[in-house]
Amino acid sequence: MKVTRALVVALAVLAFGGSACASESTREALPPQGSGAQMKPLVDQFRDGRAQAKSDFERSVLDRAIATGKIAPADYEEAFSRYRQCIEDAGYQETYTKLPNGIYRVTAPSDVADQDAYGNTVRTCAIDRGLASIEALYRTQIDNPDLLADPRLVAVRCLVKAGLVPTDYTADKLTTFLRGDMSSADFDPMKPEAQKCLTAAGIAVQIGPSERKGGG
């Protein structure tokens, strides 16, 4: 999708409770989204992460990644273990599912009374224990080998390849589908093949039992 000025304005209007703070000059300097433009090389992203690292552990993982060109699965596992311990120490009981790509999906506790406090704990643990940067970079390494700047293209290409959407399906259409009421029924996001495509692009969709039964 090409992020147009109109979309920037729309984001600003629609982002209630927060703000869409990017300046237009910042956005206009970026390559057009959805065009297949690429991120910077992965090792350069590792270097950026290294410059912002918060701990010796994070620095050591990214030093190795810079030297070898990739983050080792064992380093991601260690980062996740550290995050998990932090969450447990904070008194939350998350559940974890290891996805086919080796990355863990986090399911929030069902009894969280203060969602904001929980969310901030997740963020703090992920940053302090090094998971945020290592997981983000590891996902790029695994799921976005073409380093597409707009990861929606990762999902679109996968969905097309799986035969779940027509060949002329676009990143714009995907955004409209995800943001809307899904009444357009572009595809069933809960199909395993679709979930794989969406997850690879940073898109998490969960439709619960009540909705699947058509209730509500």
Added chain:
Amino acid sequence: MSTAQTNGLAARLSRRAGTALATAGLVAGGTVAGLAVASPAQAACASDYRYASIYYSYAEAHTEDCSYWSNSYAHHGGVSIWSGWYSGWSWARADDGLALSYSAANYFS
């Protein structure tokens, strides 16, 4: 994509109200949160979009080329989902039929 697949999804979603009606439910019973947890430097290059109502919850974060990462969260009724930490963009959508419990948030690192 088969017709059966699309018809199945359409059938379970066809009862939905339109976007305008859904928007009217934005402030009752749930929360949205987002860039308040981003640092000023992050806020300068990050944007987010959130929607949470009795119909569904949706969070979308965009961090441009800022070497920051985001994690989107959506909770709706009996289901919740984290996107996990991603470079550039992250999205989360939770839907469990009509529900009074809902929230959508984006977190930045």
